[in-house]
Amino acid sequence: MKKLLTAAVLSAALATPALADTTKAGFIYIGPVGDFGWTAGHDRARREMAEHFGDAVETTIVENVDYGADAERVMTQMALSGTDVIFAASFGYGPDVNAVAGRFPNVAFQHATGYIQDHPNISLYDARFYEGRAVLGHIAGKMTETNTVGYIASFPIPAVIAGINSAYLHAKAVNPDIQFRIIWTYSWFDPALEADAAETLIEQGADVIMQHTDSTAAIRVAEDAGVMAFGQASDMTQFGPNAHLTAIVDRWAPYYISRVQAVIDGTWEAQNSWLGFADGIIEMAPWNDRMPAELQAEADALVAAIAAGEYHPFTGPINRQDGTPWLAEGEVAPDGDLATMDFYVEGITADLPN
Amino acid sequence: MIRLEKRKQPSRFWRIANPFLAVALTMLAGGVMFAALGKDPLVAIRLIFFDPIFSETFASYSRPQLLIKSAPLILIAVGLAIGFKAGIWNIGAEGQYIIGALFGAGVALAFFPQPGWYIFPLMVIAGAFGGFLWAMIPAILKTRFNTNEILVSLLLVYVAERILAAMALGLMRNPDQPGFPGSRDLRRYEAAHNAELFANTGIHWGVVAALIAVIFAYVMMTRHMLGFHVQLAGQAPRAARFGGVSPTRLVVICLGISGALAGLAGMFEVSGPGGQVRIEFASGYGFTAIIVAFLGRLNPLGIVFAGLLLGLTYIGGELSQMMLQIPGAAIQVFQGMLLFFLLALDFQTNYRIRLTKGARA
Numbered sequence: 001m002k003k004l005l006t007a008a009v010l011s012a013a014l015a016t017p018a019l020a021d022t023t024k025a026g027f028i029y030i031g032p033v034g035d036f037g038w039t040a041g042h043d044r045a046r047r048e049m050a051e052h053f054g055d056a057v058e059t060t061i062v063e064n065v066d067y068g069a070d071a072e073r074v075m076t077q078m079a080l081s082g083t084d085v086i087f088a089a090s091f092g093y094g095p096d097v098n099a100v101a102g103r104f105p106n107v108a109f110q111h112a113t114g115y116i117q118d119h120p121n122i123s124l125y126d127a128r129f130y131e132g133r134a135v136l137g138h139i140a141g142k143m144t145e146t147n148t149v150g151y152i153a154s155f156p157i158p159a160v161i162a163g164i165n166s167a168y169l170h171a172k173a174v175n176p177d178i179q180f181r182i183i184w185t186y187s188w189f190d191p192a193l194e195a196d197a198a199e200t201l202i203e204q205g206a207d208v209i210m211q212h213t214d215s216t217a218a219i220r221v222a223e224d225a226g227v228m229a230f231g232q233a234s235d236m237t238q239f240g241p242n243a244h245l246t247a248i249v250d251r252w253a254p255y256y257i258s259r260v261q262a263v264i265d266g267t268w269e270a271q272n273s274w275l276g277f278a279d280g281i282i283e284m285a286p287w288n289d290r291m292p293a294e295l296q297a298e299a300d301a302l303v304a305a306i307a308a309g310e311y312h313p314f315t316g317p318i319n320r321q322d323g324t325p326w327l328a329e330g331e332v333a334p335d336g337d338l339a340t341m342d343f344y345v346e347g348i349t350a351d352l353p354n
Numbered sequence: 355m356i357r358l359e360k361r362k363q364p365s366r367f368w369r370i371a372n373p374f375l376a377v378a379l380t381m382l383a384g385g386v387m388f389a390a391l392g393k394d395p396l397v398a399i400r401l402i403f404f405d406p407i408f409s410e411t412f413a414s415y416s417r418p419q420l421l422i423k424s425a426p427l428i429l430i431a432v433g434l435a436i437g438f439k440a441g442i443w444n445i446g447a448e449g450q451y452i453i454g455a456l457f458g459a460g461v462a463l464a465f466f467p468q469p470g471w472y473i474f475p476l477m478v479i480a481g482a483f484g485g486f487l488w489a490m491i492p493a494i495l496k497t498r499f500n501t502n503e504i505l506v507s508l509l510l511v512y513v514a515e516r517i518l519a520a521m522a523l524g525l526m527r528n529p530d531q532p533g534f535p536g537s538r539d540l541r542r543y544e545a546a547h548n549a550e551l552f553a554n555t556g557i558h559w560g561v562v563a564a565l566i567a568v569i570f571a572y573v574m575m576t577r578h579m580l581g582f583h584v585q586l587a588g589q590a591p592r593a594a595r596f597g598g599v600s601p602t603r604l605v606v607i608c609l610g611i612s613g614a615l616a617g618l619a620g621m622f623e624v625s626g627p628g629g630q631v632r633i634e635f636a637s638g639y640g641f642t643a644i645i646v647a648f649l650g651r652l653n654p655l656g657i658v659f660a661g662l663l664l665g666l667t668y669i670g671g672e673l674s675q676m677m678l679q680i681p682g683a684a685i686q687v688f689q690g691m692l693l694f695f696l697l698a699l700d701f702q703t704n705y706r707i708r709l710t711k712g713a714r715a
Contacts, residue, residue: 032683033681034683060677061676061679062675062676067632068628068634069422069623069627070672072627073423073669074676077416077672077676081411081676095536095539115534155633156523157534158534186516186519341533342533353523
């Protein structure tokens with residue numbers, strides 16, 4: 001009896017204070033935190049967020065979680081273990097997030113780059129990567145000598161297609177002879193495949209490699225081949241000090257801090273946020289010194305103009321690939337068009353996989 | 355002096371004991387690794403092996419999940435093991451799994467949104483047929499042109515993955531969600547949904563099929579002439595040929611069975627836990643099943659245990675990542691250790707260590 005009582009007191013003492021004060025935030029990642037790209041960007045933000053809150057927030061991660069049943073299981077286990085807010089940091093988790101969110105109405109779900117929002121406890125968040133892609137396109141158009149840009153693309157989803165279009169339009173604007181060669185890997189993280197793709201693109205004459213995949217493989221291939229490349233999601237300079245011109249660096253931390261703060265305050269509500277340069281959610285990695293000073297200034301100006309809202313990367317006239325008009329002179333692309341983009345703009349010679 | 359001596363007969367004792375010893379050694383070596391990572395090894399191993407089944411917080415959910423994760427592995431591995439016994443190496447179960455899923459989903463999407471009791475059975479037949487068909491490519495190439503089935507079946511996985519991507523982006527794409535790859539969610543189409551048969555047990559038709567396949571394979575391998583032929587062909591191919599076993603027939607049967615079972619697994623997955631045809635639908639079940647087959651000693655009952663054990667390390671691995679922040683890569687190393695120790699220990703089955711006195715002459 002005495003033993004029982006002690007146990008009861010002990011467990012009561014252990015249970016109450018520890019659980020009441022800390023907010024638990026769970027993260028699930030499609031890749032390893034050591035990808036030096038996309039997942040690394042999210043984990044960087046997670047650590048920054050954890051540091052910001054100190055003991056008030058406890059974070060946990062599960063990496064390399066496949067879409068589908070695996071993701072559903074991991075998120076369910078997180079919810080069962082008392083997690084208050086779950087960040088699902090990849091596009092493909094959509095159906096899984098929605099399935100789990102329906103069963104745990106008291107858990108807040110934050111789905112990166114998603115589009116399905118069937119329950120009131122799901123927030124969607126995304127960055128306007130096409131803004132950064134415009135800058136990359138401008139730089140690529142100016143820097144290429146072969147007038148050929150190689151593009152390693154992951155999945156043909158709106159965000160990736162909009163990125164290709166944005167880069168192409170801005171390369172074309174400064175270099176009318178520009179050609180884009182595009183290879184689809186159907187994967188976010190596959191270093192071997194990305195290296196193969198980079199080699200193929202270089203063989204096809206590309207001297208600037210752009211990627212919408214998460215590993216550093218292409219940067220290394222570009223470095224060895226003596227061509228140029230852009231990093232993805234994180235500053236990848238260390239993997240190709242000569243090749244790496246710049247990168248769109250994801251900075252999710254301010255957003256993560258604000259969302260976790262809302263959970264702590266009890267004011268969390270579902271949102272759909274699409275943030276860009278203006279919100280500090282993306283920024284450009286330092287320009288490589290091989291970029292002429294004039295070009296560096298142009299790139300700075302382009303970033304500033306987009307951030308200030310003076311310039312939108314998709315401003316008409318722009319036609320679709322088949323020649324039909326999309327945006328009239330001076331017209332700016334509505335967000336809805338960009339969020340569901342499933343066509344190339346005029347001038348791109350490749351075909352969208354279908 | 356330590357000497358290795360080949361046994362006249364493989365040791366029955368070690369054949370059975372090795373898997374258990376391998377698990378124990380994996381726990382030990384894994385524990386050392388977890389300790390080196392600064393994690394409590396006992397807690398880590400408890401999280402991986404026990405909490406998914408016994409923990410108060412997780413077990414009610416993860417126990418059924420164990421069946422969901424293991425059923426496709428077992429279903430595929432049982433088929434593969436029959437071929438492996440005969441020395442017919444189907445390495446491309448992943449491809450057959452994908453094609454089976456596409457055939458099954460194709461039937462469902464063709465009938466959408468019509469109700470009908472016959473739709474699901476048709477999907478089952480289509481799924482098995484799809485996997486069978488995909489396995490017939492290496493089978494026919496082998497029997498007609500003597501190509502290597504290992505290479506052909508493996509390379510066909512990549513072809514299947516491309517077909518899957520094309521389907522998710524084209525023909526099978528959900529017309530209500532333009533711009534995004536992926537088919538309709540079959541879980542929301544009642545006639546095609548491979549739902550849980552009993553609530554919160556994790557038992558869906560795929561689990562039932564796995565069970566039936568295990569019994570079927572067991573009876574076939576131990577009681578039926580075909581099983582005898584398979585064993586004979588694997589152990590003494592020349593004798594088998596003299597004994598009237600047709601190698602061509604055997605190749606077709608073994609690849610056909612394993613292909614059909616892999617196709618079934620894919621179909622049950624896409625209509626249930628997986629939910630829809632997506633580019634990333636295949637998550638390596640077809641390859642993991644090869645490990646399961648060997649871990650289970652190519653024996654149907656062994657495969658059941660091996661499938662459950664591997665499923666457990668997956669689910670427990672996620673738990674230990676989540677609760678203890680063990681890196682995902684360390685979990686993969688841990689799973690790798692399991693196979694490594696098993697294969698390393700296998701030498702005991704065929705060899706014995708002899709301590710001999712003095713130097714050899």
